Amino acid sequence: MRHDSLPIRHVLAELLAVLDGHGSAVLTAPPGTGKTTVVPLALAEAGMRVLVAEPRRLAVRAAAQRMGVSYSIRGERHVGANPMVEVVTTGVLLQRLQRDQELAGVDAVMLDECHERHLDADTALAFLLDVRDTLRPDLRLLATSATADAEPWSRLIGGPVVAATGATHPVETVWAPPARPVAPPHGLRVDPALLSHVASVVRRALAERDGDVLCFLPGVGEIAKVAGMLDGVEVLQVHGQAPAHVQDAVLAPGSARRVVLATSVAESSLTVPGVRVVVDSGLAREPRTDHARGLGSLTTVRVSKASAGQRAGRAGREAAGTVYRCWSAADHERLADHARPEIALADLTGFALQAACWGTPDASGLALLDPPPPAAMSAAARTLEALGALDGASRVDGASRVDGASRVDGASRVTDRGRRMALAGVHPRLARALLDLGPRAAEVVALLSEQLPRDAGDDLVAVWRAARRGGTGFAARWRQEAGRLRRTAAQAHDATPPAPHTEHIPHGRTPDDEVAGLAVALAFPERVARRRGGGYLMASGTQAQLPEGSKLHTAPWLAIAIADRPTGSASARIRQAVEIDEETARLAHPTTTEHEITWHVPPGGRHGDVLARTVERLGAIELSATPLKDADVREAILYGLRTEPDVLTWTKQARELRDRLAFCHRAVGAPWPSMDALIDLADQWLEPELSRARRRADLERIDVAAALKRLIPWSERLEQAAPERIEVPSGSHVRVDYSGDQPVLAVKLQELFGLQETPEISGVPVLVHLLSPAGRPVAVTADLASFWRDGYRSVRAELRGRYPKHPWPEDPLTAPPTRRTKERRP
Template identity: 85%
Template sequence: MNGPDLPIRHVLPELLGTLDRHRATVLTAPPGTGKTTVVPLALAETGMRVLVAEPRRLAVRAAARRMGASYTIRGERHTGANPMVEVVTTGVLLQRLQRDQELAGVDAVMLDECHERHLDADTALAFLLDVRDTLRPDLRLLATSATADAGPWSRLLGGPVVAATGSTHPVETVWAPPPRPVTPPHGLRVDPALLSHVAATVRVALAERDGDVLCFLPGVGEIAKVAGLLAGAGVDVLHVHGQAPARVQDAVLSPGTARRVVLATSVAESSLTVPGVRVVVDSGLAREPRTDHARGLGSLTTVRVSKASANQRAGRAGREAPGAVYRCWPAADHERLADHARPEIVLADLTGFALQAACWGTPDASGLALLDPPPAAAMSAAARVLEALGAVEGRRVTGRGRRMALAGVHPRLARALLDLGPRAAEVVALLSEQPPREAGDDLVELWRTARRGGTPYAARWRQETARLRRTSTGGETMAVTGGSDDALAGTAVALAFPERVARRSGDGYLMASGTRAELPEGSRLATAPWLAIAVADRPTGSASARVRQAVVIDEATARLAHPVTTEDEVAWVVPPGERRGDVSARRVERLGAIELSSAPLKDADVRAAIRYGLRTEDVLTWTKPARELRDRLAFCHRAIGPPWPSMDALVGLTDQWLEPELSRARRRADLERIDVASALRRLIPWSERLERAAPERIEVPSGSHIRVDYSGEQPVLAVKLQELFGRQETPEISGVPVLVHLLSPAGRPVAVTADLASFWRDGYRSVRAELRGRYPKHPWPEDPLTAPPTRRVKGSAS
């Protein structure tokens, strides 16, 4: 095999021998050692037909071009000069496995860059291991990784590790943090100050170093902003990302005639060699998926790169010669980075994965050989979506589900394609391709722009539309109200995302899922009564979703896409913004969480709602007699215990004391009119007398009958001091001493005691000295125990 003496060639004999003996192996090799192109050609020279799976379309084209091989990506196939090697995306490999599990005509499969842990790659490897163990024991499997941590892969494949150390060129690390602190990334937002610093660092690197500069940024938007800041730098500025047109990708992968700055996302981390690069400038940021399984919303968020990713990026500077990496963060922060990025299977929406697993015969994925199991919550959410789409019934995939899996798009989009037929292909293509950064929130306007053509996005859209038309055979199966583009787009989006059908509510929208949604300020869709929301995310910390793309629909389309239910609703309801609830008895028609209509229900059983109101609100009218009776009953329970009931359990005892009133109550006003005192008397045990256990009044020596206060822990008797002359014993009620509040002639407390004898002996003298001059008309005898009790002044008739 001719070609440059790349480091990988030194381990080829060991690699080929290991594959021949074990049928599986893991190859670790640093970036730039030639593993992506040299190894497949070496296998082909032994007579094997080789299928190479790459995680990205960009890498597929580049590898196929270097090997003269054929390649297949979604919607595009190219036949190369070498018939023994074909390069595909991992997504295409999954589709092929579902159609032909034996992979007829393939002798070896190479999964490149498996360390990146893309979900399709993990799934494809699990399927391949199953095929090898059941159908094709002769199939050779090779997983390649640019990192040295290959132990888990080796155990999974059941084959040894072959390591190609290679001679990588030294890369100098230059720590280049911003001069002032920048705001950490939040959602998709990156502090403009950091992007300005990255652009300034690129200019420094151009001045200090030779060669081209490769600059890593988290997304397309940041690439555009930094490109703008580099205007006038005197270099060619190229953009590398998943949406870049093929001609741009080809230009990046070919030597340039002028000095270049290549602004790239993570797609350029490992599987591509950009010729001429001697310097890497790393922003230290990447994008990861996030999924809100409860609300069915997905989004991307900006995160710090892992140490492994940072090392991959740095290695790009040393592929062809010694180089340097400028890291735009402090050296002290580097040690706090995660060792590895989290695998996509623990972060992403797993609906597509769950459908692939169901078609493979293991709906819960428990039978698949995976490095990381899928999270249970994500799989449960995926199963609910697939059942709603008709892709699975119970735990079995349906024929409809199999057709969805072969469509090559998310199952939600496949549902719209199957239900609406080829006519919907243009809309589904819009939804399956990431729109241009400048696209607004009006999906129909984006459709019209794509039809006009003239952009790389429009070209990709046309290509995907053609593929989807071929996929959606059988014609339309569902009628669309109206023949306009708006009607078709609205129906397609509503069918794909029925829980995101939304009706205007206040200054925003309420989705069928129950989540509120808000349009961008100034949106042309803001006056629409109904929307079908195609793309939405929920910013961190926000209760509302943010609409990214939507279509105006009518209620008829909403009803077509989402089941409408009618149910009788009898509940205790507190209106928004109010604190008092009442019984609501209605027949309600709903589309998910959206209330379409309601009508009052007559003769409804409202007892459960009434009881809920009693439990949750202070509805009853507690008059003074009612409160006093409740306090007496509570005292009896504390002092005596059973059979006296606890007043803390009143709500649970409603059947015993409120049943006649509750059986007649229909609304809050009926509860408020209940005579609570009379109802409470039903709780007095039949074998007991309340007047004996907790008398309402106590007779004192003066002959007065004084009311007892039971509202505290201990009964209180408030009585004028002169009315107790001659009494030494403290009154007791049910064995509990009464707390006596001794009052002045004006009714003000002058002493509190639970021991009258002690008061007469020790406290009376000082009270007498203080008050006898203030109240001379009232008796203040020296010996209160022998004085006659009285409630009158001195000299008045008895």
């Protein structure tokens, strides 16, 4: 292949010199300059064996075919004419590094499109930097980026930036927003009106410009919908699920004009011949992980400015081109500059296992542009411990460098089982099922290791049987991956000790349902679910719902393979599942048996009661419960008293006594106790009733008034400190109300004639409520002397007319107090 016509030729000499002098470099080059295919061959011509890592399988095959070199992707290897260069996915590179840290026979590694910030690429670079620092100082490292923001990479990799500019073809931007507002994306939902608009923009581009059209859409479903709106033109659909023959057709020049509908896989590392026009929907898909529930999903987001620039560049790879952006220039200014790196968004279980196998379980020893989020790493560690990949040792503060072992303070963190899981080439969850069940699980694991067709139903066994029938691109890929996993399982299964909770799994011939159920349950033990009400309760505690009309809705137990939680929904949505039985659930997820003694309020109820039982649980799922006799229920009783004060029968007598005691505490203080925290004093006043209480009814029968008397200090007399009644001048003994902040004496005005000073209790003046002969309040005072002097005259004038038979003397201080009317004259 000749490279003297491509812009990259101007920096090849500089790049080789930098690599010779520093051992590492960052190469920035715009799309179409030849960095992906020219640079590896130039390094090979300089005598180096080169390993090129690409983020996507599609890019691996395309680059290898253009260079005529070997390539390796998961489950497929091709030997090319040039033995000096091999192209691999970053996932394959990670597997090689775990097997052979020295990368024997490799002189240089080129990580292409590092600006995309895929997790595997970030991890591979961190491992390579570790290898270079400790084992292979001669290993040359080259990171390439299509964006100019390379300084962070330069600092990380320890090498200068080599910038290739060259002549680039101009790309005209046409702003083509919808005429009417469309709904923003929500979860996986894209407004159909936007898709209709994108299709109309494609038709407009075909009419206004020459050349093939490359249209970017967020996902497979949107590609299919837009394809259905385009007639009279050849349409190719490019995505991660596209069969090899479609990928080959896209990479070959077409005989007629074409429209290529693609996801983000076509943003970089890929030249589609003949493309002069790009139509960009402005949308992409990003992972989202609910670490608390162990659920992951994809969500539709606006592209970043950097991604939009990458997409536009596809139109200018071979000649001047045009990009039609389905949004306005004003909206473009509001886009984020860069997409968030995958390490900040994704499930980190696989990354955590790779890091643990490398010798740094918390990833603190890895050179990463962005550290992994602590919550995501903690969730990943818990998952790996449950899968038997980590030994559950105490959390770490540091780790050894590359030395063939994973050590922290002398203790191994990753198990032998975990190492085999890491080398299986699938997610650790799926590797667990493969190791436990052996080759018979290969087909199910292969099914779950690929993105299922968008029309796949929720019954995973039915999807499996459809794949066996073949006839689709997915089925062909599935069969190839199943073969690879079958070989991997056969090599690893015999050498892997069974997990303690799976040693009783039968290993003979079993029906599809049993194999699928076991595999899914072992891979996702926290998603084992039991039917409850109209849905299912997972072992994780998350509620889940099947789609309407699902044939699985009668299953008492499910092993849920794929589930997500729609934005704003409290329940998970079951995408694919298998019916299982309780025995399978128990094999996959450890059960616990514990004594449960609580104060339990039933759902929707207002009143609780003591619940004492022995409960067997599978995670959050209750399997069985039996009453627990002779249990110590004291703490439950106390909790009930704290949360439901009305559980005690507070008679009027009890309330009045409590109020009197509270007054004594306010007025006198010690040794009178406070009534604000009666439950804290339960040992003093509720014994022995508390020791005998077993349930709510026992509490309701307690004589609270009698019990409260136990709080009266032995050295005090309640009648002296807070008398129940006070004798007034008329001779009546009137009850005092202590329920307020100040004691209240409600008495008929005439019974206080002659009383000059306000009565006091424990030094506190009472608040006198003066009543009419009918018992209605006519005045309130805390100063009787002032009332007789200033207020009595107006009250007397009013009451004389209303109650003429009662005495209303002009001088109340000299009049005799009375409870009666005037004496009748003979």
